Amino acid sequence: MASLFNPNPPLVSFSSIRPSSFNPSKVVSNFNQTSIITNNTDVIAYTKLFSSSLSMATGRSSAGVDNTSRKLPVLLFDIMDTLVRDPFYDDVPAFFRMPMEELLELKDPTVWIEFEKGLIDEAELEKRFFKDERPIDFEGLKSCMISGYSFLEGIEELLIALKEENYEMHAFTNYPIWYEMIEEKLKISKYLSWTFCSCKNGKRKPDPEFYLEALRHLKVEPANCIFVDDSLLAERRM
Known part of the structure; x- marks a missing residue:
């Protein structure tokens, strides 16, 4: 839910996707420079397109991939009102x-x-x-x-599809220890790891150090991360 980018030129630049109103024509080959707005009601229909676009961006596909090597990009998900109803x-x-x-x-x-x-x-x-x-x-x-707490429409199907494509997925969220209540109910860890939560490291988006810490932990370059959020501008009000 939090703002992805600092108003000033950011120290860390993640690619972004917004799950709110998807127009397939906006998908271009250079996925890392594309901001895709998706509609939760369209997520199921466009899951394969989403996954193939990720493959196109990295020059990888599920066919013939050496699964012993790390598949990029790494996907970082905001949780509230992105995957889960707030x-x-x-x-x-x-x-x-x-x-x-x-x-x-x-x-x-x-x-x-x-x-x-x-x-x-x-x-x-x-x-x-x-x-x-x-x-x-x-x-x-x-x-x-x-x-x-509930999955937004189509989101669990999307996570299943991405998991089947062997994408590495992590939570990247401003949320307290109550993430454990979400996990208890929805079992999100079947699909992604609760790796980056504010309650664990004392940092919140859009603090640049939160992003830098994620990069250090993941051992990847910013261009190899895609952050999925419901809004680039809205700040969490709670």
Whole structure:
């Protein structure tokens, strides 16, 4: 959900794909310089085209590939509202019985970011969720979030197809320890590794160091990474 690029020229340049409204005519041979906007309702139909475009970009195909060598590019996925529905925008306001505008006005503006980065634990999040530190049904809130987690339409089929093509896939997300709740429900680790989460390393997108750390860990050049996100501009508001 977070912004991919720094407003200034970035230190690290990842290729980008946005899963929101796919126009197949926009796919060009130099995939690493193409921003593809995909519609979740079209994901299933265009999965093969997506996979073949990746192969075209790297000069590789599933046929005749030496599977002992690493297949590039490495795919890095944002999670919320990219692969998984984010319950915050609809379910959480309903849980607290207030409109989103009121919720944003009353909640602590920094506590969620601190929780994402692993700087505070659940007890501190519960205490400080609202500015006035009113008591909340914290377990109820967690249950609300769990109930709202689901794959976006067509996404699981896309992940299956990419896994069958032997692409290396990792989460690259600003999300707290609650990623474990997503994993418990959806078993995303069948398809990708929860490698880069803010709660693990204390960094959030668009901090350039988060991207540099990913490159160091993966031992690849930026041109060999494709980052899939739902938005290049929107900042996570929670």
